Amino acid sequence: MGKILAVVSQKGGVGKTTTAVNLGAAFARRGLKSLIVDVDPQGSVRYGAGLRKGHTSYGFADYLRGERSLRDVILPTALPWLRVMLVGSVTDDADHSRYAEQIAEGDLLPRMLATAAERCDIVVVDTPPGLGAITRRALASSDRVLVPLQCEPLALQTTPQILRGIQDVVTHHPSLTFDGILLTMFEAGNAACERTAEYIRTHVPPNLVFDLVIPRSAAVSDAFAAGQPAVLRAPADAASQAYVNLATRLAERFSR
Ligand SMILES: Nc1ncnc2c1ncn2[C@@H]1O[C@H](COP(=O)(O)OP(=O)(O)OP(=O)(O)O)[C@@H](O)[C@H]1O
């Protein structure tokens, strides 16, 4: 059985999708059979996962509605060991509440993830911001959770809330392991950013924060704009290397 890793944060725009896509690609580059699953109705994974040209935009929501089979929604990428499941046509809908209800009420998400874990070494799940019904259901079906936290002053206010939320979820799902907080978009020399990182490290137990940080890097956002994970498009970049090192560390943990 492979591991299911959910990338989760109460706050939006902190680097969840960037982390999911780059970790998925970094795991696949190590030869691990990997699947990135997007359950966020914003559907950002499709823009940065390195999908082949002309791919379908069907995905999990279409499977949920019974309109597509699992086989139809598992898409190949430029990497032989990396597959992607987009969230699908729900991204075109202005209102995502029916999609959220279908996930909350049914068991197709846990069943789909369990099937995926039987066939893959690692399933990385990109979730919407917040701890709403979709994210809670994804967490209930996952083995591990990683929480990106952007190095900016607002993080000082939101961290206690994030830790309480994760604590709450882990208490309800004892089989879920909290892998840690991942500091993202770190800018050395930026005083506010350095203060934030320092605050997190002094207020959060060390085993709950990765010592490795993801630097802010134009290569990451440029790669996304070019439709590719940075670890593939700019492997020498510091942020790419940080994601590769993180994947190595997680893969070692998961195999223990
Ligand atoms: N290390 C980085 N360096 C530079 N830009 C980054 C980095 N990580 C993320 N970004 C940029 O920050 C923005 C938000 O990132 P991303 O979409 O991954 O966040 P998110 O948490 O998934 O957002 P949402 O909550 O909306 O799903 C994007 O424009 C992305 O390109």
Ligand SMILES: [Mg+2]
């Ligand atoms: Mg996202």
